[in-house]
Amino acid sequence: MKFIIIILSIVLTSKSCDKKEDELLSESIKEKEILYFNGKIYTVNSQMPWAEAIIVKGNEIAFVGSSQEAEGKIGKSVERVDLKGKLVLPGFHDVHMHPMEVGSNTTVFTLNEDEANAENYISEIKKASRRNPDIDWLIGFGHSINTLLESERNPLQIIDDAVSDRPVIIMEQTSHSMWVNSKALELAGITNTTANPQGGIIMKDDGDLNGILIDNAGDIVFQQALSELNDTYGEYDGMVSYVLPELAKNGITSVCDARTYWKRNQHKTWINLANDKKLTARFNLGLWAYPDENDENQLRRLKELYNVNNDLLKINQIKLYADGITHNTTAALHSDYKVNFFGLNSNNGINYFTSNRIKKYIKELENIGFDFHIHAIGNRGITEALNAIEQGGTSNGRHRLTHVEMIDESDINRFKSLNVTADAQVAGDFTKPNYWHENEHLVGSTLANDLIPIKALKEAGARITLSSDWNVSSLNPFIGIQNAVMRSFQDISLEEAIKAYTINGAYTMRQEEKVGSIEKGKLADFIVLDKDIFSIPVNKISTTKVLITIFNGKLIYKK
Numbered sequence: 001m002k003f004i005i006i007i008l009s010i011v012l013t014s015k016s017c018d019k020k021e022d023e024l025l026s027e028s029i030k031e032k033e034i035l036y037f038n039g040k041i042y043t044v045n046s047q048m049p050w051a052e053a054i055i056v057k058g059n060e061i062a063f064v065g066s067s068q069e070a071e072g073k074i075g076k077s078v079e080r081v082d083l084k085g086k087l088v089l090p091g092f093h094d095v096h097m098h099p100m101e102v103g104s105n106t107t108v109f110t111l112n113e114d115e116a117n118a119e120n121y122i123s124e125i126k127k128a129s130r131r132n133p134d135i136d137w138l139i140g141f142g143h144s145i146n147t148l149l150e151s152e153r154n155p156l157q158i159i160d161d162a163v164s165d166r167p168v169i170i171m172e173q174t175s176h177s178m179w180v181n182s183k184a185l186e187l188a189g190i191t192n193t194t195a196n197p198q199g200g201i202i203m204k205d206d207g208d209l210n211g212i213l214i215d216n217a218g219d220i221v222f223q224q225a226l227s228e229l230n231d232t233y234g235e236y237d238g239m240v241s242y243v244l245p246e247l248a249k250n251g252i253t254s255v256c257d258a259r260t261y262w263k264r265n266q267h268k269t270w271i272n273l274a275n276d277k278k279l280t281a282r283f284n285l286g287l288w289a290y291p292d293e294n295d296e297n298q299l300r301r302l303k304e305l306y307n308v309n310n311d312l313l314k315i316n317q318i319k320l321y322a323d324g325i326t327h328n329t330t331a332a333l334h335s336d337y338k339v340n341f342f343g344l345n346s347n348n349g350i351n352y353f354t355s356n357r358i359k360k361y362i363k364e365l366e367n368i369g370f371d372f373h374i375h376a377i378g379n380r381g382i383t384e385a386l387n388a389i390e391q392g393g394t395s396n397g398r399h400r401l402t403h404v405e406m407i408d409e410s411d412i413n414r415f416k417s418l419n420v421t422a423d424a425q426v427a428g429d430f431t432k433p434n435y436w437h438e439n440e441h442l443v444g445s446t447l448a449n450d451l452i453p454i455k456a457l458k459e460a461g462a463r464i465t466l467s468s469d470w471n472v473s474s475l476n477p478f479i480g481i482q483n484a485v486m487r488s489f490q491d492i493s494l495e496e497a498i499k500a501y502t503i504n505g506a507y508t509m510r511q512e513e514k515v516g517s518i519e520k521g522k523l524a525d526f527i528v529l530d531k532d533i534f535s536i537p538v539n540k541i542s543t544t545k546v547l548i549t550i551f552n553g554k555l556i557y558k559k
Helices: 002-030 067-071 099-103 118-131 145-149 155-162 182-188 216-227 235-249 266-275 295-305 355-368 379-392 433-443 454-459 477-485 494-501 503-508 538-543
Strands: 033-037 040-042 053-057 060-065 079-082 087-090 092-097 138-141 168-171 177-180 200-205 208-215 252-260 282-288 313-321 371-376 400-403 421-424 464-466 526-529 546-551 554-558
Touching: 033 067, 053 067, 060 067, 092 464, 092 494, 092 503, 099 235, 099 252, 099 266, 118 138, 118 145, 118 155, 118 168, 138 216, 145 208, 155 168, 155 177, 155 182, 155 208, 168 182, 168 216, 177 182, 177 216, 182 208, 182 216, 200 216, 208 216, 235 252, 235 266, 235 546, 235 554, 252 266, 252 313, 252 503, 266 282, 266 313, 295 355, 313 355, 355 371, 355 379, 371 379, 379 400, 421 454, 421 503, 454 464, 464 477, 464 494, 464 503, 477 494, 477 538, 494 503
Parallel strands: 033 079, 040 087, 092 252, 138 168, 252 282, 282 313, 313 371, 371 400, 400 421, 421 464
Antiparallel strands: 033 053, 053 060, 087 526, 168 177, 177 208, 200 208, 526 546, 546 554
């Protein structure tokens, strides 16, 4: 018995020593010290805008200053990284993108957006059908709605000629309309007499369905198609194998998912990624507010989903649409459109959510901790969203309007007074001043020729963020930065553009005390660039590449 006790004591002592050694090893890794020196560091800290060196201990910035001063603050075992004079910036924030949708494999074919004759799509859809014989819904992407609107035949006849024996749904390249065949309409229960859903339009030609479903009418059917698939669309694997590496490659260390479909359990996929320690960026999820959902049920469920317990994943935002988009005439305007696609009683755009309904949601959810991320493109949509925030919100909210394409002059000052962030996407070519005239036939020259007025907003004291809406526009932040400083009379400075991708984004994510600038005590999220964007010609900024991305103190990308 005594012998057994001695043996047991030895075993327990050994295990205790092993545990202590593991703890010491873990602690040493946690406190690993790295000196980054000889750099040109733009800190986005107004108290010390520029520095030469950063000392990182574990995942935290322990020092920011000169290389000479840093030498006196390091230990003997420090790891040294010579930045060789390269420009260093805080890790980028992209507060509006659709990462999980980008990484999924929901679509099995892509149509050419530039194709002008819808009849030429028939052969492509047939090919896709032959290549995918075993899936119930044939899902595609990529056409332009203008191609369908200008077709000589009813678009429903065209797509039925391609495939008629199983449902087909094709997302238009902006995602704001769907092209479906008769089988899809049948399964969705849509007939010539079906009423338009909230925030959507079922298009018809002379009273007959034409296979085009606008905005939420299309999204409802698209969600039905996805719910009937037998797998999880590869969203988890797509995030790990493609999306997260792309974010790191582009220096993006913090992200807002701009539409988390909780009814499809996307939030659970995000939670699995976090629990499996796969995330290499900080994420805030914008839970999608379904326009056609019962308010009582939806509000209850959204409250249940609020969760900020994970360091890298926060479920703390609500994404909803105030209106649609300009080029299919669903962005909400104070005036009528110059063309009429739908023959409805009103011709000034649609509301996914009315102002009163947005106000109701803000009143119910802001005190839970949710911030609102509101899609608002037309001037009426923007006015109504601001009204809802003014009437339903409090000073605790950090709400933002995204897209902000057409803003009434009387609303410009309201962004600052209501503490509403203006989130703009300027990476797409259509946002450049030389493309503005393309909307004149829809909205008139006055509205068309002052698109996304970021300079006016900045001069009025508004907080601006820049984001990609990936994959609507390029993920590359340097394209957005270049376009922001080259937008004719609606430009902002380079310093302001960088703030819009860093500390301003951190504020909207409620993490400005942790990241968004390079300061002692903050977490070590920063990037090293191959070009100095402060010294090269502004029209070359978009060619800049990230050499190194440091996230939470760790190297996650090296070119």
